[in-house]
Amino acid sequence: xxxxxKAKLAENILDLKTIEQFPTRKGYGEGLLEAGEKxxxxxxxxxxxxxxxxxxxxxxxxxxRFIQMGVAEQNLATVAAGLANYGKIPFISxxxxxxxxxxxxxxxxTICYNNVPVKIAGSHSGVSVGPDGATHxxxxxxxxxxxxxxxxxxxxxxxxxxxxxxxxxxxxxxxxYLRFAREKTPVFTTAETPFEIGRAEAIWDVEDSSSETSxxxxxxxxxxxxGPLVHNALLxxxxxxxxxxxxxxxxxxxxxxxxxxxxxxxxxxxGAVVTxxxxxxxxxxxxxxAEVLAKNYPVPMEFIGVxxxxxxxxxxxxxxxxxxxxxxxxKKAVLKVIGRKPQAVEKS
Amino acid sequence: MPHLHEEKIKFLEQKANDIxxxxxxxxxxxxxxxxxxPLGMADVFTAFYFHILNHDPKNPxxxxxxxxxxxxxxxxxxxxxxxxxxxxxxIEELKTLxxxxxxxxxxxxxxxLPGVETTSGPLGSGLSQSSGYAYxxxxxxxxxxxxxxxxxxxxxxxxxxxAAMFAGKYxxxxxxxxxxxNNIQIDGMTENIMPLExxxxxxxxxxxxxxxxxxxxxxxxxxxxEEAKAIYEKPTIIIAHTIPGKGIKxxxxxxxxxxxxxxxxxxxxxxSELRTxxxxxxSEHQ
Numbered sequence: 001x002x003x004x005x006k007a008k009l010a011e012n013i014l015d016l017k018t019i020e021q022f023p024t025r026k027g028y029g030e031g032l033l034e035a036g037e038k039x040x041x042x043x044x045x046x047x048x049x050x051x052x053x054x055x056x057x058x059x060x061x062x063x064x065r066f067i068q069m070g071v072a073e074q075n076l077a078t079v080a081a082g083l084a085n086y087g088k089i090p091f092i093s094x095x096x097x098x099x100x101x102x103x104x105x106x107x108x109x110t111i112c113y114n115n116v117p118v119k120i121a122g123s124h125s126g127v128s129v130g131p132d133g134a135t136h137x138x139x140x141x142x143x144x145x146x147x148x149x150x151x152x153x154x155x156x157x158x159x160x161x162x163x164x165x166x167x168x169x170x171x172x173x174x175x176x177y178l179r180f181a182r183e184k185t186p187v188f189t190t191a192e193t194p195f196e197i198g199r200a201e202a203i204w205d206v207e208d209s210s211s212e213t214s215x216x217x218x219x220x221x222x223x224x225x226x227g228p229l230v231h232n233a234l235l236x237x238x239x240x241x242x243x244x245x246x247x248x249x250x251x252x253x254x255x256x257x258x259x260x261x262x263x264x265x266x267x268x269x270x271g272a273v274v275t276x277x278x279x280x281x282x283x284x285x286x287x288x289x290a291e292v293l294a295k296n297y298p299v300p301m302e303f304i305g306v307x308x309x310x311x312x313x314x315x316x317x318x319x320x321x322x323x324x325x326x327x328x329x330x331k332k333a334v335l336k337v338i339g340r341k342p343q344a345v346e347k348s
Numbered sequence: 349m350p351h352l353h354e355e356k357i358k359f360l361e362q363k364a365n366d367i368x369x370x371x372x373x374x375x376x377x378x379x380x381x382x383x384x385x386p387l388g389m390a391d392v393f394t395a396f397y398f399h400i401l402n403h404d405p406k407n408p409x410x411x412x413x414x415x416x417x418x419x420x421x422x423x424x425x426x427x428x429x430x431x432x433x434x435x436x437x438x439i440e441e442l443k444t445l446x447x448x449x450x451x452x453x454x455x456x457x458x459x460x461l462p463g464v465e466t467t468s469g470p471l472g473s474g475l476s477q478s479s480g481y482a483y484x485x486x487x488x489x490x491x492x493x494x495x496x497x498x499x500x501x502x503x504x505x506x507x508x509x510x511a512a513m514f515a516g517k518y519x520x521x522x523x524x525x526x527x528x529x530n531n532i533q534i535d536g537m538t539e540n541i542m543p544l545e546x547x548x549x550x551x552x553x554x555x556x557x558x559x560x561x562x563x564x565x566x567x568x569x570x571x572x573x574e575e576a577k578a579i580y581e582k583p584t585i586i587i588a589h590t591i592p593g594k595g596i597k598x599x600x601x602x603x604x605x606x607x608x609x610x611x612x613x614x615x616x617x618x619x620s621e622l623r624t625x626x627x628x629x630x631s632e633h634q
Contacts, residue, residue, distance in 0.1 A: 074476070074510055079480035085458070087484065109467055110467065
């Protein structure tokens with residue numbers, strides 16, 4: 001199996017029956033606790049969702065550094081801006097729909113334009129929020145956050161990566177948006193999997209992607225994914241491998257600043273790219289990849305994500321399938337994009 | 349802070365007059381910007397930067413300085429003029445207001461200009477930033493005070509009341525806020541646009557200590573700031589009744605002057621009026 005050994009992934013990551021499943025917000029809670037232990041400047045603010053955003057671990061251990069804000073997300077962002085301006089490193093938690101959804105202007109002006117180190121943790125992103133329905137399913141937040149100068153945007157793929165990203169965010173001297181999810185999802189990385197903000201990792205590859213060897217047709221397609229759907233991309237890659245299609249799956253956890261080198265190399269090696277994210281296709285990670293490639297190495301692209309619609313109630317897996325983000329939809333998008341390569345078009 | 353004596357009051361009156369002249373000079377040069385609010389708050393700003401605040405214009409990032417956070421950023425001409433007169437940067441630079449490449453942005457930006465503690469302009473977010481600042485300082489046992497200057501119009505904003513609730517709950521007695529109660533906002537009189545009264549009762553209900561003063565009386569401004577320091581377990585709000593456009597008779601109280609600058613002819617007239625007033629202050633002093 002073409003799993004990149006350097007990625008140090010878990011065993012049997014393709015077996016949905018045995019793979020461990022935890023939500024990324026759990027990794028956030030553990031990461032925040034560790035960040036708080038390591039750095040006494042870290043403070044935590046929550047808008048009345050302490051348990052479900054997993055900020056409760058920190059709140060119990062450091063009650064004197066935890067601030068309950070009530071249901072007031074604009075105040076959540078701006079009080080944090082003041083704390084950061086003073087010299088603290090605040091993490092703010094709510095559902096992504098409310099923070100950064102409701103308080104966008106406050107984030108833009110008082111956090112990003114001020115350029116102070118507030119870490120915005122948006123929990124319950126994506127349609128996989130499930131039964132709560134569209135009002136609580138944030139699928140525009142990546143677009144909102146990546147459009148603001150000074151902002152770093154990270155969308156971890158599983159619990160371990162969420163923990164690492166949270167701890168690493170403290171080291172960024174500026175605003176960071178961390179995107180998490182409510183639902184349990186496969187934990188396919190391990191504590192040993194390398195993680196560096198701004199560095200995309202090829203976790204599935206027929207070739208050694210780190211080699212300098214590069215060129216057209218080295219592989220058939222690159223799937224650039226982020227968040228828990230990276231696992232669906234792996235499932236799709238495994239199916240495609242059976243059909244002899246050479247795939248590279250890139251975990252593109254840092255949407256801004258993007259690892260342009262890795263993305264451009266993938267486009268060059270594959271000649272076709274599919275992006276995968278649980279977000280509107282407008283303005284999300286796929287759009288960011290398209291911006292990089294249009295300028296540097298244009299190739300046919302397909303975009304897996306929510307296609308200009310609102311979510312609805314259902315189970316997480318029903319909704320991910322319904323909105324065309326399941327492994328099967330990814331596989332179809334791969335076949336489609338391969339058919340759009342210039343040499344394939346010429347042949348037909 | 350030392351008690352105000354007659355001589356210091358005259359000094360402050362003269363400074364405020366100089367600052368008002370600078371405001372007119374800046375605005376006519378810029379060709380856009382707000383006139384009424386800056387003139388109305390010139391006395392409050394003068395009192396803060398020339399008497400109340402513990403600060404050092406030569407060391408703007410002094411660790412234990414008092415923090416003055418301007419929430420209604422659109423009145424920045426008065427803040428810029430006061431900072432320049434206090435020695436933060438050359439008075440000559442005031443002429444660059446709103447021009448390309450300037451440190452004096454149309455609305456204040458924290459990292460652009462020494463003395464500007466936060467970026468502001470979008471209304472309603474200054475009180476919460478100040479509250480966060482005060483909360484952080486109290487966590488570390490810092491002794492400095494946080495002052496937030498805001499407008500009455502921005503009391504329309506929900507974010508302001510989220511902050512009022514927060515500061516009241518957490519008893520931030522190192523925080524003093526000042527509302528510029530000039531009764532005007534862009535579209536008209538505050539009580540017609542969105543009634544604010546009873547403002548005192550509202551803040552009292554949110555667990556604030558409330559003071560009301562004449563925002564053009566230096567003794568009252570200074571005494572209120574002094575009283576706030578002594579209040580136990582409550583933030584203080586000073587409702588400063590001011591006259592928009594103060595100092596220039598023909599524009600005083602006129603909401604139409606909220607968001608426009610004077611033209612050249614008007615500016616010449618206004619400056620002559622202010623200089624005459626300045627002369628009077630000096631002669632009374634002698």
